[in-house]
Amino acid sequence: MRYLLIITWIGLLIAASCNEKEDERYLVVSKVKSAAKLATTETIIDKVVLGTQEKKLLGFIKLNKAYFAANTQATILSGIDLNKLTAKDIVIDKKRIEISLPHVEVLNFSYPFSTYQIDSSVTRNAFLNKLDVMDHEKFYMLAELDIRNNLQYTGVKESTENNTRLLLEGILKNLGYREIYITFKEGELITPIELEGTIEN
Amino acid sequence: MFKFWSNIGLIFQILIVVGAVVLLAYFDPFGIFGSKKQKLENTPVDVRSIREIGVLISAEYYGEVLTSLQEALVEEIKESAVNDSKEFEDLIATYQQSIGDFYERRRSIRLGLLRRGDKLYDLFYHDNPILTEHPYYQVFIKVLLEQNFIDKNSERQFLKSLIKMKQTKVDELIEDIGNVPVSDFLVRTDEELEIFTADKKQRKSQIVVLGRGSVKAGIDFGQFTEQNFKYNANTKTIHLVGIKPQILTSDINPWFIPEKQIKGFEIVVMTKKASKPQYMLKVKQRALKKLRQKAIQANIVEHAKKNAERNLQSFFSLLMPDGVDEVVIHDDFLSYFDQSFVTDSITVDVMRSIDSLFVNRYKSDSIDVVGLRDDLRRRKIYLRNGNAYPINRYSARLAMVEDEIISEGDFNWLASEKAKIDESITFLNDSTKEISEIRYLPNRLDSIWNFPDKSTIEAYSEEVDKLYFEKFKWYEVISGDEDYLANEKKKEVALQRMIFLKMMTARLINFENLSADLKENTINVVKDGVTYTLDTTRSQTVSLDEGGHEIRYQPDLIEELGDLEGTIKELIAPDSSIIDIEKLNYANEKIELHWQHDRENVEELIQKMKLDWQLQLTDSIVKVDRFSSWYAFMSGDTLKKELLEAILEERKAMKRAETLLDKGLGKLKLSSIKAANSNLDKAWYYPTEEKLEEFKKKADEKSYGFNKEKKKINYGEVLIQQHILDKKKETFRKWIFNLIEMDFVVEKADGVVVSKEEGLDFIIVR
Numbered sequence: 007m008r009y010l011l012i013i014t015w016i017g018l019l020i021a022a023s024c025n026e027k028e029d030e031r032y033l034v035v036s037k038v039k040s041a042a043k044l045a046t047t048e049t050i051i052d053k054v055v056l057g058t059q060e061k062k063l064l065g066f067i068k069l070n071k072a073y074f075a076a077n078t079q080a081t082i083l084s085g086i087d088l089n090k091l092t093a094k095d096i097v098i099d100k101k102r103i104e105i106s107l108p109h110v111e112v113l114n115f116s117y118p119f120s121t122y123q124i125d126s127s128v129t130r131n132a133f134l135n136k137l138d139v140m141d142h143e144k145f146y147m148l149a150e151l152d153i154r155n156n157l158q159y160t161g162v163k164e165s166t167e168n169n170t171r172l173l174l175e176g177i178l179k180n181l182g183y184r185e186i187y188i189t190f191k192e193g194e195l196i197t198p199i200e201l202e203g204t205i206e207n
Numbered sequence: 208m209f210k211f212w213s214n215i216g217l218i219f220q221i222l223i224v225v226g227a228v229v230l231l232a233y234f235d236p237f238g239i240f241g242s243k244k245q246k247l248e249n250t251p252v253d254v255r256s257i258r259e260i261g262v263l264i265s266a267e268y269y270g271e272v273l274t275s276l277q278e279a280l281v282e283e284i285k286e287s288a289v290n291d292s293k294e295f296e297d298l299i300a301t302y303q304q305s306i307g308d309f310y311e312r313r314r315s316i317r318l319g320l321l322r323r324g325d326k327l328y329d330l331f332y333h334d335n336p337i338l339t340e341h342p343y344y345q346v347f348i349k350v351l352l353e354q355n356f357i358d359k360n361s362e363r364q365f366l367k368s369l370i371k372m373k374q375t376k377v378d379e380l381i382e383d384i385g386n387v388p389v390s391d392f393l394v395r396t397d398e399e400l401e402i403f404t405a406d407k408k409q410r411k412s413q414i415v416v417l418g419r420g421s422v423k424a425g426i427d428f429g430q431f432t433e434q435n436f437k438y439n440a441n442t443k444t445i446h447l448v449g450i451k452p453q454i455l456t457s458d459i460n461p462w463f464i465p466e467k468q469i470k471g472f473e474i475v476v477m478t479k480k481a482s483k484p485q486y487m488l489k490v491k492q493r494a495l496k497k498l499r500q501k502a503i504q505a506n507i508v509e510h511a512k513k514n515a516e517r518n519l520q521s522f523f524s525l526l527m528p529d530g531v532d533e534v535v536i537h538d539d540f541l542s543y544f545d546q547s548f549v550t551d552s553i554t555v556d557v558m559r560s561i562d563s564l565f566v567n568r569y570k571s572d573s574i575d576v577v578g579l580r581d582d583l584r585r586r587k588i589y590l591r592n593g594n595a596y597p598i599n600r601y602s603a604r605l606a607m608v609e610d611e612i613i614s615e616g617d618f619n620w621l622a623s624e625k626a627k628i629d630e631s632i633t634f635l636n637d638s639t640k641e642i643s644e645i646r647y648l649p650n651r652l653d654s655i656w657n658f659p660d661k662s663t664i665e666a667y668s669e670e671v672d673k674l675y676f677e678k679f680k681w682y683e684v685i686s687g688d689e690d691y692l693a694n695e696k697k698k699e700v701a702l703q704r705m706i707f708l709k710m711m712t713a714r715l716i717n718f719e720n721l722s723a724d725l726k727e728n729t730i731n732v733v734k735d736g737v738t739y740t741l742d743t744t745r746s747q748t749v750s751l752d753e754g755g756h757e758i759r760y761q762p763d764l765i766e767e768l769g770d771l772e773g774t775i776k777e778l779i780a781p782d783s784s785i786i787d788i789e790k791l792n793y794a795n796e797k798i799e800l801h802w803q804h805d806r807e808n809v810e811e812l813i814q815k816m817k818l819d820w821q822l823q824l825t826d827s828i829v830k831v832d833r834f835s836s837w838y839a840f841m842s843g844d845t846l847k848k849e850l851l852e853a854i855l856e857e858r859k860a861m862k863r864a865e866t867l868l869d870k871g872l873g874k875l876k877l878s879s880i881k882a883a884n885s886n887l888d889k890a891w892y893y894p895t896e897e898k899l900e901e902f903k904k905k906a907d908e909k910s911y912g913f914n915k916e917k918k919k920i921n922y923g924e925v926l927i928q929q930h931i932l933d934k935k936k937e938t939f940r941k942w943i944f945n946l947i948e949m950d951f952v953v954e955k956a957d958g959v960v961v962s963k964e965e966g967l968d969f970i971i972v973r
Contacts, residue, residue, distance in 0.1 A: 036268070036269065036270035036271060036501060036505070037268070037269065037270075037505070038266050038267070038268045038502070038505050038506070038507050038510045039266070039267045039268070039269070040265070040266060040510070040514045040517075040518075041264050041265055041266060041267045041423075041425075041514065042263070042264075042265060042514070042518035042521075042522070043263070043264040043265075043425075044261075044262070044263055044264075045260060045261075045262040045263075045264060046259065046260060046261060046262075047257060047258070047259065047260065048256075048257070048258050048260045049254060049256070049257045049258075050254075050255040050256045050257075051252055051253065051254055051255060052252075052253040052255050053250065053252055053253070054250040054251075055247070055250070056247070056248040056250050057245055057246060057247045057248060058245070058246050058248065059243055059244065059245050059246075060243070060244045060246065061243050061244075062244075074245075079255070083260070083262065083264075083456070085262075088263075088518060088521075088522050089518070091522070091525065092525075093525060096525050096526070098528055100908070103526070113264060114264065114421075114423055114455075114456050114458070115458075115460065116456055116458045116460065117458075117460045117461060118458065118460075119459075119488065119491045119492075120492075124484060135243070138482045139414075139474075139477065139482045139483065139484060139486075139487045140474060140477065140482075141243065141245060142484060142487075143461065143472060143474070143487075144245045145245060145247065146461040147461040147462060147470070148245065148247040149247060149461075150460060150461045150462050150465070151462070151465060152247060152252065153252050154465065156252040157252070159252075160252060160254050161254070161257070162254075162257065165257045169259045169260075172259070173259075173261055177526070178526065180433070180436075181526060181527060197466060199465045199466060
């Protein structure tokens with residue numbers, strides 16, 4: 007029996023040491039960068055974060071589920087990057103101007119923690135399956151990805167094109183142009199993200 | 208049974224193993240027993256709102272900060288200390304004022320009260336509700352008493368002794384209170400910090416987080432209007448006025464770079480006790496604040512301004528065929544005007560913008576407005592004639608001087624303005640007239656330019672107090688007795704009347720100055736549809752009638768323009784096609800004088816001169832041109848010194864006109880462009896109808912953007928004046944060539960006659 011105990015502890019230690027992942031660190035260079043992004047549209051998005059956390063004993067014995075719910079809000083600024091506009095994109099003939107603008111894109115994605123409101127009537131822990139702050143963070147991460155990936159279906163692109171067109175037309179009329187033609191190049195509003203594997207702590 | 212007891216050890220060991228497994232599963236320090244798996248349910252992404260904005264992001268800061276719960280909590284306490292400091296600073300100032308006022312009131316307090324501290328205490332609290340109801344007031348008084356800044360055991364006793372003090376002692380006391388360090392009142396905060404840092408439990412609750420995020424800065428064009436955009440075509444500079452580059456967003460999202468799975472918040476340490484959402488929120492808030500501070504330290508706003516100027520310059524250069532050399536962002540109109548003051552004198556146009564800015568911004572930014580006003584008062588407006596005018600409430604009206612014309616509209620405005628001021632002053636002086644009955648009271652511009660200063664208002668206030676002095680009993684004051692309130696109202700109205708009167712009187716002085724400036728500078732007066740030209744005697748011909756309310760003209764002093772038509776007709780008479788120098792000079796003089804007001808007849812005369820007139824010289828007859836009057840300075844083959852002077856004078860005039868017209872659009876006023884050539888030149892070389900049509904088209908094509916109509920007129924005038932100048936130059940050159948061809952001698956200034964060579968040198972080089 008003494009052997010059984012020893013084997014159990016050794017097994018545990020090996021499993022624990024195998025579980026320890028290489029600590030990944032990223033270098034973030036703090037620097038002010040120049041930009042020329044003309045944001046013409048602000049979109050506010052509500053997202054209910056509703057999630058479950060399943061816990062399995064030794065990876066296969068299903069224990070139970072904990073529930074998490076929070077009301078959150080994201081603010082997206084979209085418009086065009088003026089640095090992508092070149093002389094080739096503009097044709098001027100007296101009072102006629104044709105512009106092929108860069109594609110509209112998300113210029114700032116803000117998912118501020120100050121908007122997160124945990125719904126305590128839904129959120130609940132389960133036996134041996136307690137939701138801690140790190141688990142909350144993972145739900146917010148998943149929610150952010152969900153918002154990003156669904157943005158293209160919200161009509162933000164069309165609204166941004168309209169607003170950008172209106173703004174540019176106003177400027178060009180004031181500069182004396184009478185015939186104004188504005189088109190947009192093709193491009194992604196935001197890059198869709200496929201999450202590979204699980205989110206590590 | 209025996210077996211059970213013999214295996215009890217084994218059972219016990221099994222139970223220990225199971226227990227250990229359960230415990231490990233619960234705490235799961237290695238994460239092996241219970242693999243947690245989060246799953247997000249499908250919930251919709253609801254678009255709450257989509258709104259149109261106009262924001263230019265011109266600088267982005269990406270950074271990383273390390274922060275902890277301990278740091279966040281300490282910072283929170285310190286921040287509350289900073290807020291408390293401000294509160295106590297305000298309290299000290301208010302308390303000094305209240306004590307001073309209370310002491311001043313002692314004469315109106317009944318003698319009996321002076322012996323009763325409790326009543327004085329009630330009266331003090333009644334008089335100063337904002338002070339005494341302040342949440343920190345009791346702490347404030349407690350500290351003052353404890354530290355013997357006020358030398359009594361209680362506030363009641365202190366107030367009782369205060370009333371009996373001498374003025375000098377009260378002044379000293381007030382000064383002493385002002386010198387109490389604010390830190391003396393912040394005992395609570397220091398204590399809190401000490402307790403917090405010594406708390407071991409608190410030290411065990413720890414969260415350490417690496418926050419990665421972005422701060423973006425740029426320009427918000429939300430409130431941007433045409434007024435904020437100024438384009439100087441002359442220097443090809445765009446001025447964006449009244450917009451401040453600012454931090455637009457600062458974010459630490461759950462993901463920093465989702466594509467690379469780099470998190471926004473990387474939790475480095477989190478103890479079990481600290482694993483609470485509210486603690487995490489504090490750490491996140493602190494991290495975001497630190498990130499923002501780091502961006503500010505990295506001068507993100509300054510970078511945003513420079514980048515925006517550069518990027519917008521490139522952007523507008525692409526959109527405008529003539530290109531844009533520079534885009535300048537001015538935080539405020541003040542900075543734009545400051546630059547205008549340096550590069551140019553303040554123009555009347557700028558003054559108009561300033562007035563409109565004042566009226567719009569006075570309510571929200573009165574301090575800035577008053578600052579700009581004081582700055583302006585030190586400056587002057589310089590008009591074309593070189594005269595300087597100090598800036599005041601009516602400076603924008605100097606446009607009348609600049610135009611040199613008082614139109615009928617101007618007449619009407621002057622008359623009604625004077626009438627308003629007179630009526631207002633008369634009624635404000637009449638105490639039987641209620642203020643509400645007075646039609647014309649000071650407006651916002653008066654408040655901005657002529658509001659009396661603090662000392663004047665204090666003096667008025669004292670005067671009113673003396674005028675309406677009445678003694679009231681303390682309970683009448685506290686209970687708001689009708690007579691007491693009526694007396695207070697009377698004082699208030701009287702003070703208001705005095706302030707209004709002061710402002711209207713100052714306005715009258717400004718108006719009189721404007722009238723004087725008009726008298727000095729106006730050349731043309733339009734009355735009943737007739738334009739009168741005022742010449743050398745103009746300062747006497749336009750005057751403000753002291754008794755009346757309008758600018759009057761005095762026809763008897765105006766140059767005899769009534770006979771204008773006759774004079775010209777006489778010159779055009781058919782029997783005068785061969786003329787002498789005298790008649791030519793007379794005609795030129797009349798052309799110069801009448802061109803502006805009788806162009807039709809002058810044009811007829813010029814046509815006749817060009818086609819029919821011939822000038823009789825000693826031995827020949829020549830055709831007349833613009834410079835034929837120079838024949839008067841030629842005697843045989845001798846050129847008189849006056850001719851050389853006249854040539855040089857013309858050359859200078861042409862050079863001057865050339866420089867002026869080269870300045871082009873934007874920089875010049877229409878009147879300046881029109882003045883490029885003399886009336887005689889204009890009469891001789893004014894473009895034909897076809898030419899004018901051509902210029903009109905060119906001006907139309909050239910003008911766009913803001914103030915298009917004004918630009919069109921200015922540009923058209925530049926073309927006209929340039930045409931006149933070119934034609935004049937052509938004739939001038941012919942004259943010079945003819946002179947060079949001649950075999951002449953030159954009579955110089957000292958009467959010495961020199962050879963042709965030296966004369967040529969004189970003509971060509973000088």
